[in-house]
Amino acid sequence: MTYCLAIQLDKHLVFAADSRTSAGVDNVTVYSKMHRLPLGEDRLFVMLTAGNLATTQAVLSRIQRDLDNPHAEESLRTADYLFDAAHYIGRISRHVQAEHSEAFVEHQGNLEASFILGGQIRGRPHNIYLIYPQGNCITASPKAPFLQIGETKYGKPILDRVITPETSLGDAIRCALMSISSTMRSNISVGPPVEVAVYERDTFAVARHMILDYDSRLLLDMEDSWSQGLRRALSELPRFEWEEESGPREVQSR
């Protein structure tokens, strides 16, 4: 599996992804699931991928082939809106899945893939889209300013409690990292390194890009501090009337 998310802030987009791919338990490898596509001065895209690795790689190859072809009828360069680009990727994804579907019905495999596409086209707002395996897509909203693909449930509560369009960039990145870190701890199919990219509105370039591996000092420090903070939060919850102790005490971690 995989866990990727994107957050739409007032002035920034934050993208974050794990890097573990697996086919069963004995074919586990590391692949980047984040693809940065700066396309000159008027557009920038970042893509996050989840699902069947052959499908996501084929989709990316076709996107690149269209970009390389100056006569391509349609490509990420011809899209007028991010919405058009998302639908273009959805169509490619459907096409790739259809090519192999017969063999996959036979072998009961799963060809499906999901994508998050974020970025900006000059003159339009910065934005993020989730592209479903069926090829259709949804965008974020001020009340739901983040999108997730892959193993999304473990890391959703912290996002639900914190993220708004006004969240500061640093807090949004830290929240994304703890969302992924909690998922890695609870589900072995999601693993490091964790990749983060930040886009700043109207710049048409990736502002920051970080790769945090399992031995990253920053990630380890954050993880320690987060565990400690959660234990403190738990120790400060109201007592039951039948409990002898009163006031905060230390909650041991496992």
Place this chain on the structure above:
Amino acid sequence: MTYCLAIQLDKHLVFAADSRTSAGVDNVTVYSKMHRLPLGEDRLFVMLTAGNLATTQAVLSRIQRDLDNPHAEESLRTADYLFDAAHYIGRISRHVQAEHSEAFVEHQGNLEASFILGGQIRGRPHNIYLIYPQGNCITASPKAPFLQIGETKYGKPILDRVITPETSLGDAIRCALMSISSTMRSNISVGPPVEVAVYERDTFAVARHMILDYDSRLLLDMEDSWSQGLRRALSELPRFEWEEESGPREVQSR
């Protein structure tokens, strides 16, 4: 859906469950998913149920029918070990599902149900079992001292970080409540009231039983305190070197 969990502590068992059941979005009702079965001086069981409501109700009815029948070949009263009782419930569950399976294949419904059975039989340790829809079962272990059924993923990270067999009873209950509360916030198919039961080793009676509805002062206070604690934990995470501010600041909630 449903979310139920049980925690095995050194001297206690903690059971917790939400109460929402739904068939689609327009048939949402409240059913208790926690069933306390004190059976005299030598045994006590608590059952938690998830999955198809007709299946779980039929399983409970058959368990009761066997208990009411003094000539029953097998019942929760005849089990020598909690393990036997869990397998007995697994067989009943398979039987109930098999009765209706033909109709369900036709209508593409899902008859499956999962159960958590916990309690103690005199002379044996207190224990918890998860009974799968297939009728087989697993128990907890000191390294994995909790079991979950239903919508389990949202609430797993907090349990993973905190619960050990040595966790205090109060902390374990609070952790279970926050696990369910986070799930209710992120997934509309899980809802109040939240029901909690506590069993104390060698007592063969339910020590405490709480029903916390959506307007419960205790649950609301805990939820507020927890949100505040999480935001503080986030605000205390290490800064990135490129951030201007240093030291903890307020993280706004959504």
